[in-house]
Amino acid sequence: MSPSDPALDRSALSFTGVSAVRGGRVIWSQATFEVPAGAVVAVIGANGAGKTTLLQMVLGLVPVASGSLKVFGRDPGVDNTSIGFVPQHYAATVGEAIRADDAVLLGLTGNSWRPGRASAAQRQRVREALTAVDAQAFATKRLSMLSGGQRQRVAIAEALVAEPRMLILDEPLASLDLRSQREIAVLLARLHRELSVTIVLVAHDINPLLPILDSAIYLLDGHPHYAPIDSVVDDELLTHLYGTPIRVAHTAAGELYMRSVL
């Protein structure tokens, strides 16, 4: 494997004229932008616009139909150890019966999983990852015993345990209550600050994440665009994006939020 170009290495994602095709149909096209390393990016767009497809393409699971996509300067899928992925339905993906700490161990061992044979160093890394997400209290519980917010912490610990440069999360706040949404947003902000990971996440309600987002990839009329979050959180753009009236407002404290209007 040739070493990556240091210039490209500074950009986490580099899209040049990329399009996505599934089942013979163009899902989106003409994606040309760079996401710098260290960014915290939301991927937004209507249902079926191709957000999950974009994540899967970054992971090398969906082919680049045309154009060029580089992930830290390399082809997608070549170095997935640099990416921690949190799937949308985490517990369903790993199985409800597994213990939280064993689930996190999977992030180190992948398919060759034998919990009894984990090395002391691996166990130590698992403890550190669980500590990083404040999940020590339920480390030995089965996922079936955990709340949605607790499971999400375990999922993030598994994604983090191999010390990736990028975290990709598919709808990390889905079905969490308001308090858990806030706690996960605070956790992501802290991980970004302390570990300097690039964070790319799909979200339908971006309000709880606005304090931590610096930019967004938005899928508008079949084309992905990348822009600073302040210019994306805009009445006209969001109304067009979601095909329903959206209004952006500020709280008394000056915080931004968006809501749909009747």
Ligand SMILES: Nc1ncnc2c1ncn2[C@@H]1O[C@H](COP(=O)(O)OP(=O)(O)OP(=O)(O)O)[C@@H](O)[C@H]1O
């Ligand atoms: N495995 C597949 N084979 C063929 N087409 C697919 C496949 N998976 C998804 N698609 C199609 O690709 C399009 C984009 O799907 P995708 O899941 O990326 O959308 P999304 O933006 O994540 O939507 P949602 O908000 O509902 O999660 C949809 O039209 C979908 O039907």
Ligand SMILES: [Mg+2]
């Ligand atoms: Mg999706």
